[in-house]
Amino acid sequence: MTSSTSTNRTSLWGGRFSGGPAEALARLSVSVQFDWRLAPYDLAGSRAHARVLAHAGLLDAEELGKMLAALDDLEAACASGAFRPTVEDEDVHTALERGLLERLGTLGGKLRAGRSRNDQVATDLRLYLRDHARGVALRLVELADALVEQAERHVETPAPGMTHVQHAQPVTFGHWLLAHVQPLLRDLERLRDWDARAAVSPLGSGALAGSSLPLDPVQVAKELGFATAAPNSMDAVADRDFVAEFLFVTAMIGVHLSRLGEEVVMWTSQEFGWVELDDAFATGSSIMPQKKNADIAELARGKSGRLIGGLMTVLTMLKGLPLTYDRDMQEDKEPAFDAVDQLQLVLPALAGMISTMTVRADRLAAAAPVGYTLATEVADWLVRKGVPFREAHEITGKLVALCVARDCALDEVSDEDLAAISDHLDPDVRSVLSVKSALAARTTYGSTGPGPVADQLAAAADKLITWRTWSEESVVPR
Template sequence: MAKKAWGGRFKGQTDPRVETFTESISFDARLAEVDIRGSKAHSSMLAKIGLLTKEERDQIHSTLDEIKSQIDAGKFEHVTSLEDIHMHIETALVEKLGDVGRKLHTARSRNDQVSTDLRLYVRDAIKEIDALLIDVQKAFVTRCEIDKETVLPAYTHLQRAQPVMAAHYWLAYCEKYQRDRERLADCYKRVDVSPLGCAALAGTSLPIDRDFSAKLLGFGGVASNSLDVSSDRDYLLEFCFSLSLISAHLSTWAEEWIIWFTTEFGFLKLPEAYTTGSSIMPQKRNPDVLELIRGKTARVMTSVTQLQILIKSLPMAYNRDLQEDKIAMFDAFDTVRACLELVPDMVVGAELRTENINARLEEGFLDATALMEYLIKQGVPMRTAHHTVGQMVAECEDRGCRLADLSLEDFQKACDKIDEKVFDVLGVQNAVAALQSYGSGGRERVAEQVAVWQERLGL
């Protein structure tokens, strides 16, 4: 029991099955770097207030660096009886330094130590995800130039609705990922608070300097209530929720491209490197990467529920239940990161099959709304205009023609306010050119937004 942090209270040995049941080294080993970072800051603070000498601090720092080198080289042994990465590192430190190593945990509990490590880890994770989201945004903006002349049908209810520039689609995803970045930045504010020095739950009688250690670790501030921060996992839930929305946006994009890749749509050609084949049908090329991005969304979204249930009804302050928090967060982070790493090359490497798109672009009466708005400009009440165009669409369906194929006489039978200028808004190219409201999918407005995004992303 001597190597256990709590061994002094106990006379007997822990059941090996309990050691296996309670260990977390199998999943929290990845916290080694932030644990060492936190320990260096803590020992520097202890030296500042005189609870360690400068020589002892330097010994601790150099030995922690040695331990990190062992870990990085894969030569650091994990032992179930030592429970977690924190005790592994501390035990190795004590084995090398004896009593000097035993001083490191002064004015610190594993409760505030773990919370500090998690916050440091999540801060780094937020920065990494943000950088990956920027890469995705850049890929979509790059596509805007490639597809700047292409018009696409936009859909509601998966039915053709109105025409938009292809770049309008790409920038729509940039907007979604920008909101994701803003959510992460907001989450970062609540992560960026140091719990170090709150100890188990009540603080300490020792004259520590929490501001000093917080500054060394780059925290924006220190937690003001030791009871709250020792049990707080709100920031993990918030981080996972942010990841779940990123995943949802990735899934929306994946679903759309899966549909576009079908023979029935034929809008999209995916790079071969991001598709797979069939074990029995030799002609198949399947969008498996996109399908897995869509499928992995379930894992990320589940992490939010997992954490919500975990923290529900926990009495203050720390409870061992919280050991399980890392599993949900690590998996959500790993999953979203893996997805985002694949997206930019897929986006830039894909091709719109413009010959297929253009061949059917006039189908579906994409110019019907433009015709209705033309009537409104002629003084026809909106509901009347809507009804009138609906009747003309029905007539075109009966004839098997487009709105642009109707004669001026046909139009004037439907509404006597129609003149020859009606043909300036009919047809997909005219309809998309007529769109002029800020944020719309029209040619000029989209070009403006492309320029905005190019400047924003430094492209």
């Protein structure tokens, strides 16, 4: 196996080696094709590091000025595309050091003092994920807003609530839609909780042991928008909890989107026919002209597997690693980047699908009492008369069995048949045998009645205002 070297290559290591890396090793090691997106965050860290070097007396004022100007120029060149990584650059750090050396010559080499790629990449990735977590949060807010807006139109629309995909009890469709908002609100809380734990800066930890130079990791942390610096330099460079936890949150989001997607698929089927999707958010068939497919909902289901897979990848990669840094950790970035990318794709599409869909309230209302969904109303009516629920359940079950045998509705049973089933049943039971009365009776906190649903709407709207504000905050210094 031959080695390949290049006089133009910028390398962050190699002094003790007599030759360059083999081509196969170079191809395996290179990560710049995916970690280049960390460039703005690496440059932000470089500016903070330059200032701390100056504070320690390792750069004079003139050198600091030139260093910061060069970093600003390099950032502008990266943003415009004038500066790009080359095939010779191993990673984002190598590429950016090359750009700095091109602008400053030997002065650019001073920036490497007191830091390592180990603490650099851990810092960059935290900055990237904290920044993009807010972008994901904003998309979650938009989807929740779309659900809330639909729910506002259906506060009193009856629907057949289900368990085991069987008709169970009447609910309002607004309540059902809000049941998908609640997990999104929890996902937003998880993102904020994660962000609080991720707001710890590894910069200053060096390769693993800190630095003998008089640096100030706490000051660097504050400049970069972190709450504090890492209390243990070995843990700082080895920790990828923040990646795994971020991927858990994104996987959980994926699961919630998948459940919503599955329901939309059912609601839009011919068998249900409760919802019609806008043409702009549905697709057709290449062979069957009549088809209208809920592809966005199906893709949301599919993306959940990909998001869960990213979490499994990182957890499996981490589970047997000794302290501190190991090259295995290069595998932490692609799943994290992919989770961000996939959610940024699917969330706007879902929001558009939900906000533009047409709910067929007449079909929902017609389906609400089907399947003896008012049976529980009979049992509760008996309980209010003093009958123990165990007995009330048995009596109501016999009433349903009679209706099934005669293929009739609960309110179509004669007075004589009611009395034959139980002395506790009398004609007054018919007062509870309507969907409207069943929904009106649900007045407790969190229940499906129009009043509690209106309360849920108001609370969700207030929370979403707060979350929108949080998601629009910037955590990365410019």
